Amino acid sequence: MSVENLAISFGSNQVLKSVNLELHAGETLGVIGPNGAGKTVMLNIMTGILKPDGGRLVFLGRDILKEGVVERVRMGLGRTFQIPRSFRNMTAYENSLVGAVFGSGLTERAAGARARDILDMIGLSGKKLEPAGKLGLLDRKRLEIGVALATGPRALLLDEAAGGLTESEVAEILGIVRKVKESGVGVIWIEHVLQTMLHGTDRVMLLAEGRDVICGRPRDVMSSREVEEAYLGAGVGARTRRKRA
Amino acid sequence: MGARTSGIRQIGGAPGPRGGWAARKPLVLAAAVVVLALLPLYASDYGISVGILIFLYMSLGQMWNLLAGYSGLVSLGQQAFVGIGGYTLAMVTQAYHMSIALSFFIAAGVSLAFALVISFPIFKMSGVYFTVGTWIVSEALLVFFRNWAFVKYDAGYNITVAYRISMPALYLGALAVGLGATALVYFILRSRMGLALMAIRDDESAAEARGVRLYRTKLACFLISSVYTGITGVVLYLNITYVKPGAAFGIDWTVCMVFIVVIGGLGTIEGPVIGAVIYVILRQYTYNFPGISMIMLGVAAVAIIMLAPEGIMGAVHGRFGFRLFSTERRPPPGTGPRQYPEDAADV
Known part of the structure; x- marks a missing residue:
């Protein structure tokens, strides 16, 4: 890409x-x-x-x-959102199923196996029948990635x-x-x-x-002058570099 | 030892309370349908007429819920299809002296055609604009019918063929329409389209980001809802026996639908069922208070919404996890975790 x-x-x-x-x-x-x-x-x-x-x-x-x-x-082209946007009234499995059915065009039966395996892969198989709205932040973040992965x-x-x-x-x-x-x-x-x-x-x-x-x-980018300037401003970035020197 | 025994029971899959209910549910539902179908044998005429209203309003509520509760299309124009159903019945049976059965097919066809035509402009709108757009369309239809010579302007029609239908027969028709609407919504939600609708209900743009085609799904939903509302309109006017533009295309129909769905539970299959029962019983009771009956209904609606903001069935589900018509999908039995590349390979 x-x-x-x-x-x-x-x-x-x-x-x-x-x-x-x-x-x-x-x-x-x-x-x-x-x-x-x-x-x-x-x-x-x-x-x-x-x-x-x-x-x-x-x-x-x-x-x-x-x-x-x-x-x-x-x-x-799959994506996740900054604030997880799972389908809160649907279970974790159904969330994953939506991605598998509509993102990759599989039949619901074929998509079911993929949705299940994705939940295994992201560590949510124990909560697959829990409504997404009741999951904690980490699980919702995992599910967000899982649903995007389910789209193939x-x-x-x-x-x-x-x-x-x-x-x-x-x-x-x-x-x-x-x-x-x-x-x-x-x-x-x-x-x-x-x-x-x-x-x-x-x-x-x-x-x-x-x-x-x-x-x-x-590591090179994170320690670069450009990153310092972008985050701290050009003046502060230069002063920080001088101090380090 | 006790704990071990309990563990073996669980692994063995002995039915717990939920499993037992799930196994018995089809039988309980079938028995309920039989009891309802036999109601004319043991109920008074008044009881039967209340039953007719409950099932017809249930059908209207289910169809409005399919639109607003699942696809986010809050329409204030569904009365247009009630009116189309009523007028189709009147024209087919009174003006052309054809059979009532034919009215159902023609009402379905006219509703479908009308819904398709208006979908082009109103689907270009969203949110509150869609809501107002549907209302304007139905108001325009009302004005059109009042000025249309073919339907005798504002004079209306007496639907005399309806007099020949016995109350039990009409009751069975209403029962079929009401339960048919509930079954239709259930099977839609169990289908691929239903999966898309439930995703749209929860988050429309996230659903699109997962590959759900919003326009196509919503249009299909709108067409199904419109056609079935048109068919319900035929049975409604077999009960009312007199059709006139002001009543047939009045917004009161949609106000009833909104009331039923909101108090019953938006986005639930059971909501319109319980909502229709409450609405019809309340209406029967408030007839004793002419002039303030609508105020009483409004107060009842506000009270229910304050106690249960997600409607009665929403509250029941939230508190007890109970659903009469579950649309929940279960994962297929697995063979244990597999690696992701295997999944991705066939994409």
Whole structure:
């Protein structure tokens, strides 16, 4: 998958000016950036919820920006939401089943086995008959990933999948994402939790002021001048660097 | 030892209270249907007429619930299809002297055609605009019928063929329509479309992000609901025996549907059943208080909503976990956890 010169404005506010990225099969690309940098907006464009002003989104060899939300899901573009949006009156199994039936176009019988196996994989098999609305945050985060996986994605877009979790809970999410990556699925992971970016990604990209500023190995990017400036401002960033020197 | 015995029982799958109820439920439901079908043999004429109203309102409630409770389409225009049903019956039997049975087919066809035509403009709206749009369409239909020579303007029709139908026969017709609506909603919810509807009910845009086609699912729901409301309108007017635009296309019909579904439980199959029973009984009681009957109904509705914001069946389910018509899916028996790549391979 590749994104080229993606741009979008809301009125006079140009949220994305020119974003470029590439994602390979079995790779996890972390995306960081200060609040309001446009990370979620970028995911919403990629999944078809928002229409960009310009740019290209090439997935499996073709530009899919004109495709609708459902078509993109069925092509293999799965996503999670920042705040888990499980179907609260449906059980964990039924949530997973929705993804398997409608995302991958399987019959309900065939989808049932996949939905069950996904729950096993994300560690929710013991709670498969519990209503999603009654699950705790970690389980809802797991389920959110599970439902996206049930759609049979080739690229998975995670929007703060570890946000609000404790360190040990984050480790569980990391474990799930690793399994996904090992299966050959490409992952774009927007996150503020440093641990996930350092230990759960192959590359990290900084998104700031509507542009992809820097992209590279997680440790290099996290310690870069660009990241300091994006988060602390240019002046503070320079002072911090001088102090360190 | 005791604990071990208890463990063996569970593993052995001996039916617990829930399993026992699940096994007996079809028999209990079948017995209830038989008791209801035989009601004309042991009930007074008044009891039968109350039964007719309960089943007809149950049908209207089920169809409105299918729209508002599951697909998020809050329509204030379903009275259009009640009116279409009533007028189809009047025209087919009075103007063209054809059979009542034919009225059902024609009412279904006209309702389907009308629903399809209006779906193009009103499905471009969403939320409150959709609600107002459906209301405007039905009001426009009312004005049209009042000015249409073919249906004798505002004069209306006496549906004289209805006089030949005995009360027990009419009761059985209403029973079939009411239970048929409940069964239809149940089977829809058990189907693939039902899975989509339940997802839409809980979170529409999340459902779309999982691959649910919103427009197609909602349109199918709207068409089914409209056709069945039209058919219910035929039976309703066999009971009322006089059709006139103001009453046939009046918003009172939809207000009843909303009342029934909200107090019974929005988005539950049992809600319209219990809601229809309460509504019809309350209406019978409040007839004794002309002038303030609607105020009394409103107060009753507010009281029920304050005590049970999710409706009576919503409260019962929340407190006891009880559902008469469960649409819950169960996972197929598994062979233990498998690796994700195996799952992903066939995508």
